[in-house]
Amino acid sequence: MNVPVACQYRIEVSASPERIPQIRRILAAHLKYWGLDAHVMPVCSAVDELVGNVVDHVEGDKTCVVELRWTGRHLGASVSDRDRTLPRLHTSSPSRGGLSRVARLSDSWGTCATEEGKVIWFSRRVKEPQRVLSGPQVPQPPVREFKPLPLESVPAERFDAPALHVHAVR
Secondary structure (H helix, E strand, O other): OOOOOOEEEEEEEEOOOOHHHHHHHHHHHHHHHOOOHHHHHHHHHHHHHHHHHHHHHOOOOOEEEEEEEEOOOEEEEEEEEOOOOOOOOOOOOHHHOOHHHHHHOOOEEEEEEOOOOEEEEEEEEOOOOOOOOOOOOOOOOOOOOEEEOOHHHOOHHHOOOOOOOOEEEO
């Protein structure tokens, strides 16, 4: 079954304690760019936990792949590594971290063995895939008219596509 993906981001990194804050900043930037500001903290916290598990529990090659997928309704994240040992939920206390924390921060989660190792994933429902506004919402006036710029005002050498039309809002 193919699931349509509106947005996707994938990064392969060597997991280390120093890389976790870098991965967090990269994922936060993508989520904000996609207009999913309300999901930054829970998604980044859960991915921190999963990458931290690679650092703490994987022997040898600590290369992992972190992936985000947003379909417009569901936001999925996964961390895969080359260790074939599937994780177990040791405690139900999210305050102790681990997979119980991932479970608390997500709507669903799971693990799956792969040919190369394993993947641990989680997902969150996106009720309204729109940018979260801070403060009172002020309605913006509608854009009334688009008028194309005269082609003479845009140097042709700036564009590769010959049939490009540039529009400006008045």
